[in-house]
Amino acid sequence: MEQQNIVWIIIPAKDEERHIGKVIEETKRYSEYFNNILVVDDGSSDSTTEIAKQQSVQVIRHIINLGKGAALKTGCDYAIKKGAEIIIAMDADLQHEPKEIPNFLKVLKENNADIIFGYRKLTGEMPLILKFGNFFINTMFSLLYNIQVRDSQSGYRCFTKQAYQKIRWQSFDYSMESEMIARAGKNKLKYKEIPIQTIYHDKYKGTTVFDGIRIVVKMVWWKISRSV
Amino acid sequence: MLLWLQFMGLAFGIAMIYLTVLFFKRKDFNKTDLIMWILVWLFFIFMTLYPSFLYGIMEQLSIKRTLDFINISLFAFFSVVIFYLYNVNRRNTKRLEEIVRKLALEKGEKQKL
Secondary structure, eight states: OOOOSOEEEEEEESSOTTTHHHHHHHHHTTGGGOSEEEEEEESOSSSHHHHHHHTTOEEEEESSOOOHHHHHHHHHHHHHHTTOSEEEEOOSSSOBOGGGHHHHHHHHHHTTOSEEEEEEOOOTTSOHHHHHHHHHHHHHHHHHHOOOOSOTTOOOEEEEHHHHHHHOOOOOSTTHHHHHHHHHHHTTOOEEEEEEOBOOOOTTSSOOHHHHHHHHHHHHHHHHHTOO | OOOHHHHHHHHHHHHHHHHHHHHHHTTSSOHHHHHHHHHHHHHHHHHHHOTHHHHHHHHHTTOOOHHHHHHHHHHHHHHHHHHHHHHHHHHHHHHHHHHHHHHHHHHHHHOOO
16 A cells, blocks of 8 residues: 555553564564654663664653653654654554554545544453453443444554644543543544454553543543543 | 640640751741741640630531531641642642653654664
């Protein structure tokens, strides 16, 4: 596929020395579809930055850990300043398959959409607690924001520069993914969903049950306070 | 004669005044902080030594027991303190985020590939 828009891949990472090299390597196999890879090291205490730099990609670093939301926002701000027109956000823990990148771009362009959400298929691999948590949060989204998404917690997403300006979130942490959807719903952005393959490498990382509860509380608060 | 409870209250008030002066000497507190906190502790000591001072206020508020009055006052005081600290914390978190992100972006600008 011939790309016309300037596409940036943004990978927020925290203590991902085990996976980041492989993620970049795998992503580079699809380099014809994008212009740049940007790793945002969110205050890692390991050699995430050094490993990423060895792969000759751009790395920016938070001197302390702020959270995934802040890291992705820094990455998006930087990419847009450098001329990015389309941004693909993916996780640094090898959960997301880079082979989906062409599909994200294809669906975005074919549908003239603002934002594409990747959704994880409910396979046996997904831990039961995640399935339930996701179902609960998705239902809350439908009730509060009138936006139907299959997977509100997947971080694999693609959006345009214009969409980013409308969904630019305030959350530092994992609730950023929810805030992004809430803002997309509020601004009536055109969205599509595509199925993605997900591999669970580390069950102790990512959104916990407590994060889930906090996200739901925040969703209600955003609605009441009309901040989103 | 002082009751044990009053004695403990007095000792606590004096210890807090000592700490307040110590923080001022270490330049953690400015003059306003010093005066404000010393007044708070002096008021606390005064109430401990002369609890009858409170009876007039309690009567106005229809509160029968001194302990109830203290509980209600402390609840109101700590609610204000928590609200204030929450606000300070939010502001500092936001500032910290801005600084960290600004530093990251500036460093990124200087980076050569």
